[in-house]
Amino acid sequence: MTIEQFIQDEVLQPRLSKNEVVVVYDPAQRYRELCVGMASERCKVVDATESSLDSRAEALAGLQELGRADISQMLVYVPAAKPLEDEHCQGDPFSVYMACGGVFPEGDGDSYLSLCLRAKPDHATQIRSAFEKDDNPSFAVINAIGGGLDWPNLRALLGVESSRDILFALLVPSEQQQEALKGSDAWVSEAKALFQASIGLKLRTRGKSWSSVADELWTYLLFSEFAFDLPEELPQALGDMPRAPGEARQLVEDLCERLRSDRRTQSTYIDRAEAIEAELELRTHCGDMVDLGVLDTFPFEERTFMHQAIEALLNDDTDQVRKILSRHRGSVWTGKGESQAQWDLLKAASGLIDKCEDLDRVLADHTKSIGSLVEFYVSHLREADRLHREFEQAVSDFDWQDAQGTMEPVKKRVREQYGRLIEKVQGPFTKHFENTGWPLHGYLSNSDVFDRLVAPKLKQSGYRIAYLMVDALRYELGVALEHQLADDGKIDLQPAMVQLPSITLVGMTSLLPEASSSLKLTRKENSLIPMMGDQVITSVSQRMDWIRKCYGQRFQEGRLEEFVRSRFEVGPDIELLVLRSVEIDSHFENHPDTAPTEISNALKRIRVAVHKLKDQGFNEVVIATDHGFFMNTHAGPGDTTQKLPGNWINVHERCLMGEGASDPGHYQITAEKAGIRGDFPQLAGPRTMASYKSGLLYYHGGVSLQECVVPVISLQLSGADQPKVQKANVVLSYKNGAKRITTRMPVIDLSIETEDMFSVEDEFEILLEAQTKKGDVVGEAKAGGVVNPATGTITLHPGEKAQVTLRMQMEFEGKFKVKALNPTTMAVYCQLELETDYTV
Structure with missing residues (x-):
């Protein structure tokens, strides 16, 4: 197809069919003959070249013919520039036809170069070269491009038509295409001509096998893209490397992007790029270059972009970090798991820093009372805890391979930012806590959870309820769990105030029936002992015996993990099933470096347990926890505080119970005001997030939002399951x-x-x-x-x-x-x- 035919058939005719009237503006009079040539019995062409007055009358008559359906289309050819402004349209007698119909040219896609490229997409390089030499090449020049270059052997062997697809197939042939190429070498001469014509490659290899041709093609193509993208001159050592001319840039970049984005060819691209980088010693020759462009053709560029992003983050240039992360999101190098782990860590770091800065800006509006701080925590501030946990999880995923310590400055910077925010919250919180007391009025207390949410339901005969006692499920994890369980039924999440001190021994006891009236803490030597009335409650079996005493044969208990693994059966007459989970707290206590990963496993098990409970006919699930926790990764070697002198019991290195001296660095409150009954006159602890012992990466036991505000989830089991895969x-x-x-x-x-x-x-x-x-x-x-x-x-x-x-x-x-x-x-x-x- 000639360029004239293409413009007539693929550009003007579709617009005439759609609009009935099209005005062609052509100050260079390039398109006059092809426009006149479109005249037919049903299409009237008005040529304004000779006489503007006569053509205006002819156009008006043509409009009347359209109205009578004497003709179907009218094309008005105007040898002038298209009016762009309203005042210019007023002076143009043909703008009215443009307003009621279509127009040419319309946008950059109608430029002469764009039309030529669209007409001959397989010969983009030669077309661009022609326009480099002459910005207005004739139709004859364009029509001559590609004449006779049909590559018959390549098309037949590879089963593709366009030059672009031939090049792609020669780079990554299928098994069938490879076999076809092995059976003949007649294609080699055609390939040489195709390479020269399309991307300017003069094939140097004398080999006639696909592998030898492909090796040179891959190197030429990838190095050309690298050179095109480079903002500065190539190093001297690479200056003589063959590369494509500027006119071939679009084709080169399109082929490379296709190789990277097609999942069938990504792994081949990665292997080839790594080998070419090593062969050309690009890392050595380009190691001192600061700006490598925006594409990461080779793996060393991706590492350079990573270093740029790290530097931007350390310099508080968050916009640049986001820009690099966005650009890299679709990078082929995310196909390498180790690379993806590093980028995910940087993304988590950037997200946490941004959130901390956002929260810091509005924090002062929420520190006037302990109630406003709690509301701010459950609505917004807990997001910082979530992002911090996810950041530490990303650290755990990447640390094992960071032998050079590349991410150490990032970890330090992010942890300091999070630590500063939390300390700015902690000061007002402990001050209000000391003045107001605990638990807060208007909020659910953990000691009331069973009596308010579980016990009333058990008054209904046949109503089956599961009570999940999950150790260390802090509030932000409750929000995550709520999202996971939303499809299983009607769900309600509310914040609850833990029983102080915020430790498992006390917290799990507070979740028992009648805890609000019976729980007290006694002192035995240098130990804290929870009691329910006159009964000591210091073990799991004692806690379960207390519930059994209340509910007898209607009650059954077991570990949640064993229930999920079907290691015990639940009787059909059981109306209260207590499932215990300790994995989060246990993993943090013993393996704090990898504990964030265990959290997702614990939530998975809860989710599976809920599904099993639904299948076994339970009506409701209530999920409660003993305490929250704080991840103390920002603390340095000296970030501790000294205990107060006096007759104190040190509880989990985070608080003191008993009596003694005071100092400005500690809050001190009567036990009664802190909601504690028993043998202890006072509760005291650090006003900051510091502990009494160095090196603690995880702790609870003290007074902070993270330790003391926890979730309680009630789930009515109903609703449809996840959609099933059918076809x-x-x-x-x-x-x-x-x-x-x-x-x-x-x-x-x-x-x-x-x-x-x-x-x-x-x-x-x-x-x-x-x-x-x-x-x-x-x-x-x-x-x-x-x-x-x-x-x-x-x-x-x-x-x-x-x-x-x-x-x-x-x-x-x-x-x-x-x-x-x-x-x-x-x-x-x-x-x-x-x-x-x-x-x-």
Whole structure:
């Protein structure tokens, strides 16, 4: 097709069909003949070249013919520039036809260059070259481009038509295409001509195999994109490297972007780019360059962008950090799990810093009373705790591979920012606490939870309620759990005030029946002993015996984890089931560095337990906790405080109970005012978040919003389950069918394929785990990106795809299965068999 035919058939005719009237403005008179040539029995062409007056009359007559349906279309050709302003339109006799119909040109897409590129997309390089030499090449010049270059052998062997698709197929041929290329070498001469014509590559290799041609093509293409994107001159050592001319830039960048964005070719691109970077010694030659552009063609550029983002974060240039993060979001290097872990850590750092700054700006408006501080905490401030927890989780995911300590300044900066905000909250909170007392009026107290939310329901015969006593479920985790359970029934989340001191021994006892009237704390030697009336309650069995005494055969209890694993049966006559979970507190006490990851596992188990309870006919679930906690990662070696002298019991290194001296660094309040009955006259503790012992990364026991304001969740079990996959398949794959992983952070491709648009309603949630033959979990989806940090799950809509990084256990090696699971029933949708092949 000639350029004239293209403009007539693909540009002007569609506008005439749509608008009936089209005005063509052409001051260069380039399009006059092709416009006149469009005249036909049903299409009237008015040419204003010779006489403006006559053509105006002719156009008016043509409009009348359109009205009578004597003709179907009218094209008005005006050899002048299109009027742009209203005043210019008033002086143009043909602007009225433009207003009631269509116009040409209309936007940048109608420029002569754009039209030529659209007409001959396979020859963009030659067309751009022609315009470089002459900004107004004739139609004959454009029509001559590409004449006779049909690449018949390449098209036949590769089964594709356009030059762009031929180039792409030569870079990453399918198995069938590779076999076809092996069977003949007649294509090689055509490939040489194609390379020269399209991207300016003069093939140097004398080899006639696909591999030798592809090696040179890959190097030329990637280096050309790198050179195009570089804002400054190439280093001298790379100055003579062959690269594409400027006219080929768009084609080069389009091919590279297609190779990076197509999941079928991403792993090949990564392997090729790494090899070319090493071969050309780019890291050495370009190591001193500050600005490498915006594309990360090669892996060393991605590392450079990471260093730029780190520097911006440390310099408080949050706009630059966000810009780099946004640009990198779709980078091919997120296909490498280790790289993704570092970017996720930086993203978590940036998000936490931004949130701390936002909260700091409005904090002063919420410190006038303890009630306003609590309201601010449950509505907004708890988001800082969530983001801090997710940041520490990202630190845990990346720390093992940060041998050079690259992220140490980032960790220090972020933790200091979070610590400053929390300390600014803590001062007013302890001051108001000392003046107002505890618990706050108008809020639910933990000691009332059972009697208010559980006991009344058990007065109904046959009503079955499960009471989950979860250790260390702080408020922000309750919010995350509320979101996870929202589809299981009518849910209510409310803040509750813990029983002081905020430790497990006291807090779990406060969750028992009649705790509000019976709980008291006694002193035995140097120990604190909870009692319910005259009965000592210091162990799990004693707590459960207290409930059993109240409810007898209607009551059953057990560990939540064992219930989830079906290790005990719940009798059909059981109306009160107590499930105990200690994993969060236990993991933080023993492994604080990796504990944030365990939190998502604990929430998963609660979710599965709720689903099982629904299946077993329970009507309601109440979830309560003994205390919150604080992650003290910002504290330095000297961030401790001295205990007060006197007759005190030191409780969890965060508070003192008894009596003695006071000082300005401690709050001090009567036990009665703090809501504590028993043998202790006073409660005291640090006004700051400091503890009495250094090195504590996690603690509770003191008085802070994080330790003392906790969630209580009531869930009426009803509603529909997650939509079931019917005409849909959950599909897992790894590196186009590879069966061995060579990294402890492999990236798995996950997708939901459907036969039709009605196959799955709404969104679909999937839990990804690596399991051994015995069912032991040896790898989990790394939080961040598409993986919800709280649930550990991935949510997709029908037809969507995602790349998910698995975090394999460091000590595991061998065969395993990657399983896509229903997060509530743990049913397996599909699985992928792999094995490790780590290079030691």
